[in-house]
Amino acid sequence: GAGVSQSPSNKVTEKGKDVELRCDPISGHTALYWYRQSLGQGLEFLIYFQGNSAPDKSGLPSDRFSAERTGGSVSTLTIQRTQQEDSAVYLCASSLTSGRETQYFGPGTRLLVL
Amino acid sequence: SQQGEEDPQALSIQEGENATMNCSYKTSINNLQWYRQNSGRGLVHLILIRSNEREKHSGRLRVTLDTSKKSSSLLITASRAADTASYFCATDANGGGSNYKLTFGKGTLLTVNP
Numbered sequence: 376g377a378g379v380s381q382s383p384s385n386k387v388t389e390k391g392k393d394v395e396l397r398c399d400p401i402s403g404h405t406a407l408y409w410y411r412q413s414l415g416q417g418l419e420f421l422i423y424f425q426g427n428s429a430p431d432k433s434g435l436p437s438d439r440f441s442a443e444r445t446g447g448s449v450s451t452l453t454i455q456r457t458q459q460e461d462s463a464v465y466l467c468a469s470s471l472t473s474g475r476e477t478q479y480f481g482p483g484t485r486l487l488v489l
Numbered sequence: 490s491q492q493g494e495e496d497p498q499a500l501s502i503q504e505g506e507n508a509t510m511n512c513s514y515k516t517s518i519n520n521l522q523w524y525r526q527n528s529g530r531g532l533v534h535l536i537l538i539r540s541n542e543r544e545k546h547s548g549r550l551r552v553t554l555d556t557s558k559k560s561s562s563l564l565i566t567a568s569r570a571a572d573t574a575s576y577f578c579a580t581d582a583n584g585g586g587s588n589y590k591l592t593f594g595k596g597t598l599l600t601v602n603p
Contacts, residue, residue, distance in 0.1 A: 410593075470589075
C-alpha cells in the first residue's frame with residue numbers, strides 16, 4: 376500500500392469497555408510497531424512484531440493491553456476494560472526489516488475514554 | 490526518562506527565517522531520526538542519520554550529529570508557514586538486541602508566521 380493505515384481515526388468509549396485498534400502496514404514490511412502518545416508521557420514504545428518471531432511486548436503498560444499480528448501483516452491492538460488514563464493517540468509504524476531502518480508511521484487512532 | 494530531549498520546547502519565527510532545533514540523548518546509538526508531526530497525528534519521517542555520519546542534507550533540511558556530545562541539530566532553511574509543526578528526534582539503542590525501539594524526545598513546537 377501507499378502507507379501505513381490505521382482505523383478507526385477516532386474512538387470514544389466508556390470506561391470499562393474493550394476497544395480494538397487496527398493497523399495495516401506498508402506492503403512488504405516485515406516489522407511492525409505500536410507506540411502511544413499521551414500528554415504526560417510523550418511517545419512510548421508498546422510492542423514490536425518481526426516476521427514469525429515472538430513479539431517484544433516489553434512496552435505494554437498492563438495486562439489489559441494485548442496485540443496480535445495475523446499472517447505477518449495486519450495487526451490489532453486490544454485494550455480491555457479501558458481506563459481514562461488509556462486516552463491517547465495510538466500510533467502504528469512499520470519498517471522494511473527490523474532495527475536500524477526507518478520506521479514509517481500511520482496517522483494514528485485518537486482514543487478517548489470517558 | 491526520555492532518551493532524546495529537544496530544545497527549545499517552542500520556537501516562533503517569521504517566514505523565510507531559518508529554524509534550528511537541538512536534540513540531546515544519553516546512551517550510545519545506531520541511528521538518530523527526525524520526525525515531524527502536524528496537529529498531534531501521524532509522524533512524518535524527515536531524515537535518518539547514522540552514528541558514523543556527521544551531517545546530512547535533504548532539501549531545506551540539514552541535520553548534524555555529534556556523537557561525542559550525544560547531540561544532534563535540525564536546521565530548516567528558508568522556513569515556510571507549512572513547516573509549522575512539532576519536530577521530534579528519535580534514537581535507537583545500540584546494543585542489547587533491541588535497537589528497533591525508538592525513544593522519542595518531547596518535541597519542539599515550531600510556529601512559522603507568514
